[in-house]
Amino acid sequence: MFSFFKKKTVTPDVPPAAPADQAPAPAPAGLSPSPVPAAEAEAVPLVFDAETAPRPESKQSWMGRLKAGLSKTSANLSLLFVGARIDDDLYDELEAALLMADAGIDATDYLLEALKRKVKDEKLTDAAAVKVALKALMIDLLRPLEKPFVLGRHQPTVMMISGVNGAGKTTTIGKLAKHMQAHGQSVLLAAGDTFRAAAREQLMIWGQRNNVTVISQESGDPAAVSYDAVQSGKAKGTNVVMIDTAGRLPTQLHLMNELQKIKRVIAKGMAEAPHETLLVIDGNTGQNALAQVKAFDDALQLTGLIITKLDGTAKGGVLAAIARVRPVPVYFIGIGEKIEDLQPFDAEEFVEALLG
Numbered sequence: 410m411f412s413f414f415k416k417k418t419v420t421p422d423v424p425p426a427a428p429a430d431q432a433p434a435p436a437p438a439g440l441s442p443s444p445v446p447a448a449e450a451e452a453v454p455l456v457f458d459a460e461t462a463p464r465p466e467s468k469q470s471w472m473g474r475l476k477a478g479l480s481k482t483s484a485n486l487s488l489l490f491v492g493a494r495i496d497d498d499l500y501d502e503l504e505a506a507l508l509m510a511d512a513g514i515d516a517t518d519y520l521l522e523a524l525k526r527k528v529k530d531e532k533l534t535d536a537a538a539v540k541v542a543l544k545a546l547m548i549d550l551l552r553p554l555e556k557p558f559v560l561g562r563h564q565p566t567v568m569m570i571s572g573v574n575g576a577g578k579t580t581t582i583g584k585l586a587k588h589m590q591a592h593g594q595s596v597l598l599a600a601g602d603t604f605r606a607a608a609r610e611q612l613m614i615w616g617q618r619n620n621v622t623v624i625s626q627e628s629g630d631p632a633a634v635s636y637d638a639v640q641s642g643k644a645k646g647t648n649v650v651m652i653d654t655a656g657r658l659p660t661q662l663h664l665m666n667e668l669q670k671i672k673r674v675i676a677k678g679m680a681e682a683p684h685e686t687l688l689v690i691d692g693n694t695g696q697n698a699l700a701q702v703k704a705f706d707d708a709l710q711l712t713g714l715i716i717t718k719l720d721g722t723a724k725g726g727v728l729a730a731i732a733r734v735r736p737v738p739v740y741f742i743g744i745g746e747k748i749e750d751l752q753p754f755d756a757e758e759f760v761e762a763l764l765g
């Protein structure tokens with residue numbers, strides 16, 4: 410099966426043997442055995458990064474669709490440089506195009522100043538060379554957001570996934586679970602969206618179809634569901650526990666407090682967990698995405714972002730804003746609903762799609 414997972418030599422944070430407090434214990438009632446017993450699981454760690462990304466033919470179609478998704482911005486930016494003179498008008502138009510692309514004031518000012526300096530230092534006189542210089546600056550700006558996603562340092566690796574309503578949390582969890590399973594990783598999901606019965610059911614049905622155990626509770630407390638999931642993951646020797654949470658707006662303070670509580674309770678179930686605290690962002694959200702990153706990071710100390718729906722009307726510049734203002738790593742970007750539509754973030758590839 411297509412996947413971007415790869416085994417790599419990475420020094421684990423923990424010794425391979427399970428610590429005493431993680432020794433197998435009886436599974437909670439009502440839970441079926443893990444679909445892939447730990448003993449059969451592939452040796453870890455497994456790494457998701459741009460290097461392990463798809464085979465060339467898949468990569469081409471991925472790039473084509475990423476380019477198509479970001480075509481609005483790339484058309485605007487590229488046109489600026491066609492036969493242009495390097496003068497204040499060009500910089501003014503570039504400023505407007507970057508702001509239109511959702512890069513925000515901070516990143517736009519930063520890029521413009523850096524570009525002007527580069528043009529002067531390198532005595533660039535040709536518009537095409539200025540575009541190349543802008544590309545290089547953008548790659549430098551976005552590269553700190555690249556970070557490989559590693560599994561296997563913890564048993565289980567506990568991931569908590571949050572975001573506003575409809576950002577793509579559940580869909581992304583499904584895609585990641587399939588990639589992980591394809592590499593022998595046993596996965597357990599916690600249906601932490603206890604508000605919407607439909608969300609819970611959606612995850613349960615998905616779990617049944619895909620042979621993934623889903624922990625769910627009819628009434629209630631998402632922190633309790635998450636705790637149960639971690640306990641169950643420890644007891645069964647599951648490789649990965651993913652905790653889905655209900656969508657919420659950063660302005661809903663009681664719901665943001667609830668997320669903090671879920672995180673605290675997970676830590677009670679396993680020291681140092683959650684190991685990954687992820688925010689899923691809809692790439693079409695524009696500058697509001699930055700507000701989401703700030704608010705969720707303040708509340709949860711995020712370890713990573715996943716940006717979905719870059720196949721829609723997304724402009725892409727918001728990654729520059731995130732890189733400048735709140736550089737939380739971007740583990741994955743998504744351009745559709747199929748499993749191969751989720752890929753590790755690669756700054757160079759992204760800028761290539763954005764600037765052509």
Ligand SMILES: Nc1nc2c(ncn2[C@@H]2O[C@H](COP(=O)(O)OP(=O)(O)OP(=O)(O)O)[C@@H](O)[C@H]2O)c(=O)[nH]1
Nearest residue numbers: 573574575576577578579580656717718743744745
């Ligand atoms: N075009 C496109 N659609 C996507 C992508 N990722 C998710 N979706 C769609 O976005 C919609 C919402 O996705 P969900 O996974 O249900 O979002 P959620 O964040 O779990 O939603 P709530 O549980 O309501 O908070 C679904 O119709 C998905 O199929 C993507 O990368 N591209």
